[in-house]
Amino acid sequence: MKTIELPRKSLTAETLGFFRFGEISPGRWVITNDAGEWEILSTAEFDALLAGTIETRESLTHKGFLRTGSDLDALAERVRRKKHFVGKGPHLHMVVTTLRCNQDCRYCHASRTNLDQVQTDMSLETAKKVVDLAMQSTSPYLCFEYQGGEPTVNFEAIKFIVEYSREKNRYEGKTIDHSLVTNFTWMDEEKAEWLIANDVLVCTSLDGPEELHNWNRTWRKGSNAFEQVMRWIAWFNARYIELGRDPKLWHIDALLTTTRRTLSQYREVVDLYVSLGIRNVHLRPLNPFGFATRTWKNIGYTTAEYLAFYEQALDYILELNLQGEEIMEGTAALFLKKMLTPDDPNFVDIRSPIGAGTGGVAYNYDGAVVTSDEGRMVLAMGDPLFKLGDAASLTYPEMVGHPTVKALAVASYLDSLPGCSTCFNAPWCGVRPLHNYMHTGDVFGQRPNTAKCAEHMTIARLLLNKLDDDPDGDVRRIFDRWTVDRPRQ
Ligand code: SF4
Numbered sequence: 001m002k003t004i005e006l007p008r009k010s011l012t013a014e015t016l017g018f019f020r021f022g023e024i025s026p027g028r029w030v031i032t033n034d035a036g037e038w039e040i041l042s043t044a045e046f047d048a049l050l051a052g053t054i055e056t057r058e059s060l061t062h063k064g065f066l067r068t069g070s071d072l073d074a075l076a077e078r079v080r081r082k083k084h085f086v087g088k089g090p091h092l093h094m095v096v097t098t099l100r101c102n103q104d105c106r107y108c109h110a111s112r113t114n115l116d117q118v119q120t121d122m123s124l125e126t127a128k129k130v131v132d133l134a135m136q137s138t139s140p141y142l143c144f145e146y147q148g149g150e151p152t153v154n155f156e157a158i159k160f161i162v163e164y165s166r167e168k169n170r171y172e173g174k175t176i177d178h179s180l181v182t183n184f185t186w187m188d189e190e191k192a193e194w195l196i197a198n199d200v201l202v203c204t205s206l207d208g209p210e211e212l213h214n215w216n217r218t219w220r221k222g223s224n225a226f227e228q229v230m231r232w233i234a235w236f237n238a239r240y241i242e243l244g245r246d247p248k249l250w251h252i253d254a255l256l257t258t259t260r261r262t263l264s265q266y267r268e269v270v271d272l273y274v275s276l277g278i279r280n281v282h283l284r285p286l287n288p289f290g291f292a293t294r295t296w297k298n299i300g301y302t303t304a305e306y307l308a309f310y311e312q313a314l315d316y317i318l319e320l321n322l323q324g325e326e327i328m329e330g331t332a333a334l335f336l337k338k339m340l341t342p343d344d345p346n347f348v349d350i351r352s353p354i355g356a357g358t359g360g361v362a363y364n365y366d367g368a369v370v371t372s373d374e375g376r377m378v379l380a381m382g383d384p385l386f387k388l389g390d391a392a393s394l395t396y397p398e399m400v401g402h403p404t405v406k407a408l409a410v411a412s413y414l415d416s417l418p419g420c421s422t423c424f425n426a427p428w429c430g431v432r433p434l435h436n437y438m439h440t441g442d443v444f445g446q447r448p449n450t451a452k453c454a455e456h457m458t459i460a461r462l463l464l465n466k467l468d469d470d471p472d473g474d475v476r477r478i479f480d481r482w483t484v485d486r487p488r489q
Contacts, residue, residue: 012052017064017075021046022424024461028468034415035078036338036427037063040468078342082427085346085359089138089400092348092360094145094373095130095161097122098154099365102185103225105205105217106295107257107286111380112149121154126367129391131165133369134361135172136396143177147373149365152186162198177201181255183217184232185225192232196239204229206254206278208262208269216259216299233276247277254278258285258306259299266313274320274327282330283313285455287374289438303451307458314462321478328482335459337483338428345485348372350430350456354412357388357405367391369399371408374434386434408433411443419448425460429453 019031029046032038039059041049048054049065061069099120101112113120122130134142144165146158162178169176179201195202207216210226219225233252240250254273256262262269266283273281285306288296301309317329337345348355349372356371363369367390370376375386388394388402399405411433414420420431432452436445447453466475 009047010051012050015052015067016050017067017070019065020422020424020426024424024464024468028465030424030464031065032424032427033064033075034082034427035064035075036082036342036344037065037078038339038424038427038464039063039065040464081342082338082344085344085351085355086353087138088140088346088359090134090355090357090359090361091137091139091141091346092143092145092355093130093134093137094147094360094362095122095127095151095157096147096149096363096365096376097127097151097157099149100153101149101183102153103150103183103217103219105257106299107216107259111377115153120149120365122157122363122365122367124157124160126365126391127157127160128164129367130363131161131168133391133394133396133399134363135165135168135174139174141175141177143179145179145181147181147362150183150186151180152182152191154365155191158200159194162200179203181205183225184228185219185223187228187232189235192236192239196236196243201253202236203253203255204233205257206233206272206276207256207259208265209272212261212265212269215261216257237277251277253280256282256284258283258309260301261299263301263305263309266309267316270313270316270320270327274325279326280328280330280333281317283310284330285451287435288451289435303454306451307454310455310458311462318466318475318478322474326481331455331459332463333482335428335456335463336479339463340480341483347430349432350428352412352414352426352430353409354430354433356386356408356412356434357402358400358409361388361399363391369394371404372434378434378438385437407443411436417444417447419446423448423457425457428460429456 017033019033021029021031024030027043029041029043030038031041045054056066060066064070064075099111099113100115100117102115144161151158158180165176180195181203184204205217206229207213213226214224217225236252237247241247256269270281286300288300314329314332317327320327334345334347334350337343344351346359348359360372361369362373362376364376368379369388369391370379371386371388378385379387386404388399388404412431414426414429420426431447433443435452436450437443439445470476
């Protein structure tokens, strides 16, 4: 039998710190560690590092890649800071004020109902239980995010939660944000003035130019959803300025969902966002399950098609930044905050362990408490796996200590997952047990074979290669700007 000899790099383990590694482009290697530190090396440098013959660099020692001279306590402190969210408690509380919606978007994976289905409105009694439960969170910061259906169809529930949580907070002293995700087709000036007066952040859905937006986001026959969005973005932005608010902090943000028709229109989409002064275009892919499966053959695409689109769009966004525009891509900005700053943005879907139940919780209109908005979708399909209980009776310890929450944490803890535990991307990545469950019936799934893995791996590689090939530091200056958050207070 023929024996195959695999090339083995020579290794001087006693000189090395703990790190993971991967080849990000031919001849270029990234090494990373749990503190989120990283360094890019040529193949010759990488071999020399492993062999213990690399010329000692301050950065390799400081970042903990070389054992001699490393400050382990300082490194441990950096790991602690990166994982600050562990044990903080849920900060994101997604409240479905109603399932009623006047639109019927092609990709909608929420369980929407028609406008006459008033029984799918959240009652004020349930809204009170939701606030009582949410405010037991040990997190000093809370964000109530209003979703639907179209949440403004049950505006009374939004008003109640904002006012009641403010009242309760007189004794709690937390920092609380309220954020509304609206399609703007149920907006009027009375609601708009109330939202501004009560500092509710407003975010809309904007999928691109008129024809694309209206095709994705079906409204009643003869109506133009895009015109409504344009009208209200202009109205709110003008009103913020009239009231003397800083337009860099107070303006309408937007969410985009990528469908097959978006793929060829990335320039038009980005140009529209720039023209509206929206500084973050989040190129979110579709979730190929739930209600979107009905229309997948019209709106769907392969992972490879999405990633090709993403790369082109990211290049275009960078090109605009180099010309002086200020616009960033949402997922790239999240990864860059992890790569370029000592902190972690605590985005509940891209962290290890995932924030399902420990970083965020969703409350259905009927008071059902679920690990996430997608868990609510699974519940609507008849599967209660991600339901934690009912707001009326669930206690906070029962919620965060629920067996499902624990299972999701285990299934998303990258350090213990084969394939992920040795991946260079582990300090920045996050996996989605619910997606695995929907695709394979198992919350663990085979991560390296999933679309999310391909997406996160591609994004990390793209960003690292751009930072590696940046002789004048222009890309680094732009990426540093994408990591800056300015609190509205
Ligand atoms: S999901 Fe993929 S990219 Fe992320 S850590 Fe696991 S193997 Fe790496």
